[in-house]
Amino acid sequence: xxxxxxxxxxxAQLAMMLEVCAYPKPGNVxxxxxxxxxxxxxxxxxTILARPALEEAERGVGRIGExxxxxxxxxxxxxxxxxxxxxxxxxxxxxxGGDIEGAKRAIEKTDVSDAxxxxxxxxxxxxxxxxxxxxxxxxxxxxxQLREREMTLLDVMQHSAxxxxxxxxxxxxxxxxxxxxxxxxxxxxxRNSIGRMFLTLLASEPDTFIIKKHGRTLAEQTMxxxxxxxxxxxxxxxxxxxxIALDINPGxxxxxxxxxxxxxxxxxxxxxx
Amino acid sequence: xxxxxxxxxxxAQLAMMLEVCAYPKPGNVxxxxxxxxxxxxxxxxxTILARPALEEAERGVGRIGExxxxxxxxxxxxxxxxxxxxxxxxxxxxxxGGDIEGAKRAIEKTDVSDAxxxxxxxxxxxxxxxxxxxxxxxxxxxxxQLREREMTLLDVMQHSAxxxxxxxxxxxxxxxxxxxxxxxxxxxxxRNSIGRMFLTLLASEPDTFIIKKHGRTLAEQTMxxxxxxxxxxxxxxxxxxxxIALDINPGxxxxxxxxxxxxxxxxxxxxxx
Numbered sequence: 001x002x003x004x005x006x007x008x009x010x011x012a013q014l015a016m017m018l019e020v021c022a023y024p025k026p027g028n029v030x031x032x033x034x035x036x037x038x039x040x041x042x043x044x045x046x047t048i049l050a051r052p053a054l055e056e057a058e059r060g061v062g063r064i065g066e067x068x069x070x071x072x073x074x075x076x077x078x079x080x081x082x083x084x085x086x087x088x089x090x091x092x093x094x095x096x097g098g099d100i101e102g103a104k105r106a107i108e109k110t111d112v113s114d115a116x117x118x119x120x121x122x123x124x125x126x127x128x129x130x131x132x133x134x135x136x137x138x139x140x141x142x143x144x145q146l147r148e149r150e151m152t153l154l155d156v157m158q159h160s161a162x163x164x165x166x167x168x169x170x171x172x173x174x175x176x177x178x179x180x181x182x183x184x185x186x187x188x189x190x191r192n193s194i195g196r197m198f199l200t201l202l203a204s205e206p207d208t209f210i211i212k213k214h215g216r217t218l219a220e221q222t223m224x225x226x227x228x229x230x231x232x233x234x235x236x237x238x239x240x241x242x243x244i245a246l247d248i249n250p251g252x253x254x255x256x257x258x259x260x261x262x263x264x265x266x267x268x269x270x271x272x273x
Numbered sequence: 274x275x276x277x278x279x280x281x282x283x284x285a286q287l288a289m290m291l292e293v294c295a296y297p298k299p300g301n302v303x304x305x306x307x308x309x310x311x312x313x314x315x316x317x318x319x320t321i322l323a324r325p326a327l328e329e330a331e332r333g334v335g336r337i338g339e340x341x342x343x344x345x346x347x348x349x350x351x352x353x354x355x356x357x358x359x360x361x362x363x364x365x366x367x368x369x370g371g372d373i374e375g376a377k378r379a380i381e382k383t384d385v386s387d388a389x390x391x392x393x394x395x396x397x398x399x400x401x402x403x404x405x406x407x408x409x410x411x412x413x414x415x416x417x418q419l420r421e422r423e424m425t426l427l428d429v430m431q432h433s434a435x436x437x438x439x440x441x442x443x444x445x446x447x448x449x450x451x452x453x454x455x456x457x458x459x460x461x462x463x464r465n466s467i468g469r470m471f472l473t474l475l476a477s478e479p480d481t482f483i484i485k486k487h488g489r490t491l492a493e494q495t496m497x498x499x500x501x502x503x504x505x506x507x508x509x510x511x512x513x514x515x516x517i518a519l520d521i522n523p524g525x526x527x528x529x530x531x532x533x534x535x536x537x538x539x540x541x542x543x544x545x546x
Contacts, residue, residue, distance in 0.1 A: 013321045021314055031304060031313065040304065041294055041464060041544065044317065048286045051324060078545050191314060271314065272351050 008095045008266070009054035015261035016047040016087060018271050019254060022194035024236055026202070026226070027243030028254050035249075042080025049075045050084065057095040064106060065114025065153050068092050069121035082125045086166040086209075086255030090177060093170075094262055100174045107170050110153035115146045118153050165208040165252045169259070176201060180260025181267065189273040198257050199236075202226040202250055209251040222248055281368045281539070282327035288534035289320040289360060291544050292527060295467035297509055299475070299499070300516030301527050308522075315353025322348045323357065330368040337379060338387030338426050341365050342394035355398045359439040359482075359528030363450060366443075367535055373447045380443050383426035388419045391426050438481040438525045442532070449474060453533025454540065462546040471523075471530050472509075475499040480523040487521065495521055 020043040023030035029040055053071035056062055071088040097103035119142060146156070160167035169177055180197050187193035203226035206219040222243070228234035243249065265271070293316040296303035302313055326344035329335055344361040370376035392415060419429070433440035442450055453470050460466035476499035479492035495516070501507035516522065538544070 010321060014318060017317045017321060018314060021317065039464075041291060044290045044294065045287060045545070048283060048290060048321070080545070191312075272318070272353070 007058065008098055009051060009058045011265045012054050012091045012095050012262050013047050013051065014271065015091070015258045015265060016050070016084060017044065018191060018194055018261055019087075019198075019258045020044065020047070022191055022198065022257075024240050025195060025198050025254070026229075026236070026240040027222075027249040028251070033240075033244065038080040038083065042078050043083050045078050046075040046080075046083040049077065050088070053088075054091070054095055057092045060096055063114050063117065064093055064096060064110055065117030065121075067096070069117050069124075072121040072124050076124055084255075084258075085122075085125045086252055087258040089166050090169055090174070090255060090259035091262060094174075094177075094259060099266055100178060100263060104173050107154050107157075112147060112150050112152060114153035115151050115156045116143055118156065119143055119146065163208055163211070165205065166255050168208075169256065174259065174263075176205065176256045177259040177263055180256060181263035181269070184260060184264040184269050185267065189270040191271055194257065194261065194271075197260065198250075198253060199226055199230060201253050201256065203230050205253065207250040207253045209253075210248055214246075214248065218246075218248065222250065280331065281371055282324060282331045284538045285327050285364045285368050285535050286320050286324065287544065288364070288531045288538060289323070289357060290317065291464060291467055291534055292360075292471075292531045293317065293320070295464055295471065295530075297513050298468060298471050298527070299502075299509070299513040300495075300522040301524065306513075306517065311353040311356065315351050316356050318351050319348040319353075319356040322350065323361070326361075327364070327368055330365045333369055336387050336390065337366055337369060337383050338390030338394075340369070342390050342397075345394040345397050349397055357528075357531075358395075358398045359525055360531045362439050363442055363447070363528060363532035364535060367447075367450075367532060372539055373451060373536060377446050380427050380430075385420060385423050385425060387426035388424050388429045389416055391429065392416055392419065436481055436484070438478065439528050441481075442529065447532065447536075449478065449529045450532040450536055453529060454536035454542070457533060457537040457542050458540065462543040464544055467530065467534065467544075470533065471526060472499055472503060474526050474529065475523050476503050478526065480526045482524040482526075483521055487519075491519075491521065495523065 020029060020040060021031050023032050029035055029038060029043060031040065034040055050071050053067055053074055056070060057067050068088050071092060072085060075084060093103040093106045094100070097106040151159070154170060157167040157170035161171045165176065169175070180201055183197040183200055184193050187196050203223060206216065206223050208219075210219040210222055225234060225239055225242075229236050229239050261271075293302060293313060294304050296305050302308055302311060302316060304313065307313055323344050326340055326347055329343060330340050341361050344365060345358060348357060366376040366379045367373070370379040424432070427443060430440040430443035434444045438449065442448070453474055456470040456473055457466050460469050476496060479489065479496050481492075483492040483495055498507060498512055498515075502509050502512050534544075
């Protein structure tokens with residue numbers, strides 16, 4: 001094992017790279033599986049192209065909402081659609097603050113200008129919103145409402161937390177990110193720990209991206225099946241094929257996986273052995 | 274197809290990423306195949322970590338030999354051994370000059386200080402030298418000889434050109450790089466053109482990395498087999514398995530493939546469609 005890089009922006013890029021390469025990750029793009037329109041190379045191009053925004057976050061100046069917007073702009077030039085929007089929501093404050101405690105301090109300082117910048121960034125992506133959401137990003141009135149209510153970006157995340165586990169990380173002090181990082185350290189060095197950690201999170205939390213796309217029943221069924229794979233009662237390959245056939249992709253748990261790898265790398269966990 | 278990034282450092286990183294992901298690439302690390310000690314993630318980590326050296330080259334100040342040294346230092350922190358030394362020999366002048374013509378001007382300006390810096394960088398890698406080479410990088414007398422003979426880095430490449438096709442690119446004005454870029458444009462947009470271009474170069478030139486490792490006979494046999502694959506007389510999968518079984522990896526043609534992708538991206542070829 002050699003020394004780890006110490007720059008936070010690089011650790012974030014390594015986390016994005018390691019997550020997408022880890023396999024098998026049931027239902028998601030991985031080394032062995034592409035979606036028809038979103039491929040391994042799209043995720044890796046986004047990983048490379050996000051560097052200036054991640055360096056901006058690393059310098060710890062500027063505003064979180066705006067930096068998330070820059071990351072979306074910089075990575076939006078490929079045709080693969082949204083690849084890392086959820087990951088940026090977690091990584092930008094983590095890189096900005098250096099670790100979970102620093103990220104918590106950073107998000108407490110967000111204000112209504114961060115919320116506005118974030119909604120503008122959201123408008124550039126094709127991420128689906130919850131239908132019932134009154135703060136629809138495609139509704140010009142949403143920005144006015146944000147300003148009238150003086151909502152900070154943390155308030156926006158609080159608003160979204162019940163139906164979005166990435167937003168929930170902001171509210172719970174990155175609790176799943178923390179658990180994922182601890183699992184990586186428990187499972188030991190090397191890339192194989194990543195797939196196992198992903199599966200463990202999938203077995204313990206219903207993925208809200210699956211809920212938005214297919215409803216709660218299917219998300220909970222996916223969770224139970226992941227548990228059966230961990231218990232040896234179901235084959236991982238079969239589970240992966242089933243997810244792909246049903247278009248079930250646990251995208252939010254993938255975002256949290258990236259954040260967890262970032263945190264673990266900062267605490268000395270090694271991907272390389 | 275969306276717009277391509279215009280920053281040369283990013284194009285270089287995209288080229289490194291696209292080359293290692295392209296598959297099947299007989300005998301080399303690709304999306305579906307690792308070496309026991311050098312894996313896909315090592316190549317991608319090196320791609321991420323080379324950014325500062327590539328940006329230094331992009332600014333077009335500083336000395337080529339030194340910048341190659343910085344790239345080696347920055348990417349040397351993983352355990353996967355040498356991943357991109359040959360690629361940097363081509364990419365650093367290409368990024369420095371912006372294109373092949375600019376690279377030719379840049380390498381003509383190298384002097385003995387570039388040669389010394391390059392030899393020091395070489396000493397940090399585990400790249401095998403030709404046994405008969407009088408300028409052995411592990412021999413302290415080599416640096417004295419360089420200085421006594423006032424060899425520029427271009428002179429060093431001229432010295433190595435007969436037995437090293439990467440060095441030969443400096444001497445021939447990047448002729449194989451040019452051919453690879455033209456092939457990509459001929460084959461059209463998208464990642465599948467990369468594997469086909471790689472195979473076409475492999476079918477037309479004996480890889481000098483194979484020659485150093487296994488001798489000329491095996492390198493020429495590999496070349497003929499690649500031709501048979503292109504002609505439909507041999508299966509690509511079988512050829513790939515055979516290369517892996519015999520530890521035949523066309524590493525120098527992979528380096529030239531990266532340089533060719535960089536040039537093609539700069540001329541409007543798109544990996545993404």
